[in-house]
Every structure is written in structure tokens, then in C-alpha cells.
Amino acid sequence: MNLNKLKNRVHGNAIKRSVRNDIKSMDEYFVLIHYEVSLALAVDINGYWFAKTEFASYLFDWLKVKYDDDCIEDFLEGYGSNIKDTFEDKLANVIIRTLDLCGYYEVDINKIINKCEIDNPFKHAKSIAGKLLVLHNLITYAVTNDNDYRPGQGKKYDETSIVRIIMATLELAKQLNINIEKHIEISMIYKEKRN
Numbered sequence: 001m002n003l004n005k006l007k008n009r010v011h012g013n014a015i016k017r018s019v020r021n022d023i024k025s026m027d028e029y030f031v032l033i034h035y036e037v038s039l040a041l042a043v044d045i046n047g048y049w050f051a052k053t054e055f056a057s058y059l060f061d062w063l064k065v066k067y068d069d070d071c072i073e074d075f076l077e078g079y080g081s082n083i084k085d086t087f088e089d090k091l092a093n094v095i096i097r098t099l100d101l102c103g104y105y106e107v108d109i110n111k112i113i114n115k116c117e118i119d120n121p122f123k124h125a126k127s128i129a130g131k132l133l134v135l136h137n138l139i140t141y142a143v144t145n146d147n148d149y150r151p152g153q154g155k156k157y158d159e160t161s162i163v164r165i166i167m168a169t170l171e172l173a174k175q176l177n178i179n180i181e182k183h184i185e186i187s188m189i190y191k192e193k194r195n
Helices: 003-016 026-045 056-068 072-082 087-104 109-115 128-144 159-175 180-193
Strands: none
Touching: 003 087, 003 109, 003 180, 026 087, 026 128, 056 072, 072 180, 087 159, 087 180, 109 159, 128 159, 159 180
């Protein structure tokens, strides 16, 4: 997955849909990323996983056919009633929101990945709740890693810490056997076509 290319697509879509106009500060943006992680825990507790649906393996292909055939209404309904707001969708949203943040600040994700070692942050977390808590910690660290941080005062952020959020979420998806690339792709199509 080319994260810089995906970042540009995500950020371009956010600009097109005026998502940025609703976000007043960096603090708000990081809270929204935290919110997606919290929603992932809520849908896990309720057992709302896409992978647990009986036709999960066929739905991606069906949605792609509907999208390719310009049956946008069928696509939007299929996504909305089967994938939207599942655990996998929430993890995809963590990545999408973080990619948008990287796009806003023109972060070269691939350069950061190549220059630093990003290990498995979940080695001591056994439960899904524990793994999501690790993600919350990484998000908080990205916000507070600057000694001069003052909420609401235009914080200068740490690019490496922000990229770690993406990499950790990708690692979590891998550990849980989630095809996160498909979920990101289908979520992006939904976000691009729903308006």
C-alpha cells in the first residue's frame, strides 16, 4: 500500500467535502482520532464485526461490481447496511483520519517509515481492549510529545509519532486478520460517492 498516494487521495477528498471546515483545531482533530478508536471498542463489545457476517467474503466483490456498474445507490446501501460502523470500518477510519492529518501537514509518510524503526506496540496487550488502549496511548503521545505543548495554541506536532498511529493500526489489523486495505478502499469509495 502506497501510504503517500493514499494520503493525497484522503486529504483531497476531505478538502472536496469541506470536512476541514468543521475542524477548528489540532486538538479537535486528535480527539476525533481518539473517538474512532473508542467506537472500535464499542462495536467490538457489541460483536459488530464485518468478518462475522455470513457473506463477508462475497460482499467486497459484490460492492465492487455495483460500483463498477454505476449502481451507486446499491453500493451505498450495501456498504451502509453491512460494513459501515463495524469494527473493521472504525479501524479504517482511524487510518483515514490520520492520513488526512498527514495530508494537511504534508507529512512524507514513506520517508518517515524508511528512516525509523517502528516495532510492534501490541506485544504485551492480549485483549482487543488492551490493544485499543495502546492506540489511544500512541495518539496521546503524538499530541504531547512536544515539551512546549499547550492545548489550543497551535501545537507543533511530531511527524514520526503521527505516522506511528498509522503503522500501529495497520499492525493491529494484521494481527486480527483484517484486510484493512480493502476496508480503507471501500470506505474511501463510500466517502467519495455519498455526496
